[in-house]
Amino acid sequence: MLNLKHLVSFLLLFVSMQTVKAQLGFSHEIGAIAGPVQFRSDFGGRDENETNFGNSGIGIGLIHYINFSYRADCNCYTTDTYFNDHFKLRNELSYNRTKLNHFGKWVGADRTSLDADRLRVHSGVASNLDIGTQLEYFPLSIRDFQAFAYSFAPYIxxxxxxxxxxPQATTTYGDGNVFNADNIYSYWYQDDSYLPPLESGATREYPIDTKPFSAWSAVASVGVRYKLTKLSDLLLDLRWQYYFSDWVDGLNHELDFNKNNDWLVWLNFGYVYYLD
Known part of the structure; x- marks a missing residue:
C-alpha cells in the first residue's frame, strides 16, 4: 500500500525528472493553494444545502507547472505552436480534511426514531492526501498574458x-463502538431482505471501514489567473473531484439513495511564482 513516505518520494522524483526536462526547453512555476472544501458523501442527505455546507472542510496544496511557452535554459520563448501557447501541465501534492456529520430531514427535531438518534451522534472525518497531474487549457495566449497584454487568464x-x-468514525450511541451494528444506522445491513441476495458463501460488508487505503480520482476545474508581477500570479480555482470509491469517508450505505461514490468541490486560492 502506498503511504505518505512513498508519496513524497514519488513527488521528489517527479519534480527532479521535470527539472531535467527543463534543460530540453521548458520552464517551471511553483506555488501554493488553499481554500474551503465541500465533501459529498454518505453522510447526510445528498443535494441538501444543510448537508453540503455543514460537511465543509479545508484543503491545502503545493503545485508545480511545466510552462511550454518559455525556455528556462535561454530565457527565450519556445517554438510558437498552439499547444505551447495554450497549455500547461500542472502537478500537485495536496491534502484535504473534512469533519462529517449527518444533516437534513432524517435527523430533524421532529424525527424521534432510534435510527434518527443513531444518525445524529454518528460522526466521521474524511482525510485525503493527493498526488496527481492535470492538463490546463488557456483559451487566451499564455505569451500575451506573460507580457501583460491582459491581466486575467481564464483556464479549464x-x-x-x-x-x-x-477516514475516521465515531459515535456516542450505546457503548460508543461504531463497529457494533446496533449503534449505527444499519437496518439494511442486519436484514438482507432490503438488498439483493449475496452470492453463495459471500458475506455482507460492514458499512463502516476506517482502514487507510488508496484510490484513483478524476479531477476537473475551471479557474482564472491574475497577473500580479512579471514573475508571479494569483489564481482562483473551482475544482470538482470524483473518487472511484465509496469508502473515502469511511462509510458505505448500500442503499439506492446513497449508492454514489464520494466526491468533493474545492474552491482554492493560490499564488504562483515563475522560476526564471
Whole structure:
C-alpha cells in the first residue's frame, strides 16, 4: 500500500525528472493553494444545502507547472505552436480534511426514531492526501498574458489524482463502538431482505471501514489567473473531484439513495511564482 513516505518520494522524483526536462526547453512555476472544501458523501442527505455546507472542510496544496511557452535554459520563448501557447501541465501534492456529520430531514427535531438518534451522534472525518497531474487549457495566449497584454487568464483543466485516504468514525450511541451494528444506522445491513441476495458463501460488508487505503480520482476545474508581477500570479480555482470509491469517508450505505461514490468541490486560492 502506498503511504505518505512513498508519496513524497514519488513527488521528489517527479519534480527532479521535470527539472531535467527543463534543460530540453521548458520552464517551471511553483506555488501554493488553499481554500474551503465541500465533501459529498454518505453522510447526510445528498443535494441538501444543510448537508453540503455543514460537511465543509479545508484543503491545502503545493503545485508545480511545466510552462511550454518559455525556455528556462535561454530565457527565450519556445517554438510558437498552439499547444505551447495554450497549455500547461500542472502537478500537485495536496491534502484535504473534512469533519462529517449527518444533516437534513432524517435527523430533524421532529424525527424521534432510534435510527434518527443513531444518525445524529454518528460522526466521521474524511482525510485525503493527493498526488496527481492535470492538463490546463488557456483559451487566451499564455505569451500575451506573460507580457501583460491582459491581466486575467481564464483556464479549464482535466486530470487524474492518486489519493491516500485515512477516514475516521465515531459515535456516542450505546457503548460508543461504531463497529457494533446496533449503534449505527444499519437496518439494511442486519436484514438482507432490503438488498439483493449475496452470492453463495459471500458475506455482507460492514458499512463502516476506517482502514487507510488508496484510490484513483478524476479531477476537473475551471479557474482564472491574475497577473500580479512579471514573475508571479494569483489564481482562483473551482475544482470538482470524483473518487472511484465509496469508502473515502469511511462509510458505505448500500442503499439506492446513497449508492454514489464520494466526491468533493474545492474552491482554492493560490499564488504562483515563475522560476526564471
Amino acid at each position: 483543466s482535466l486530470g487524474v489524482h492518486y489519493t491516500y485516504s485515512s
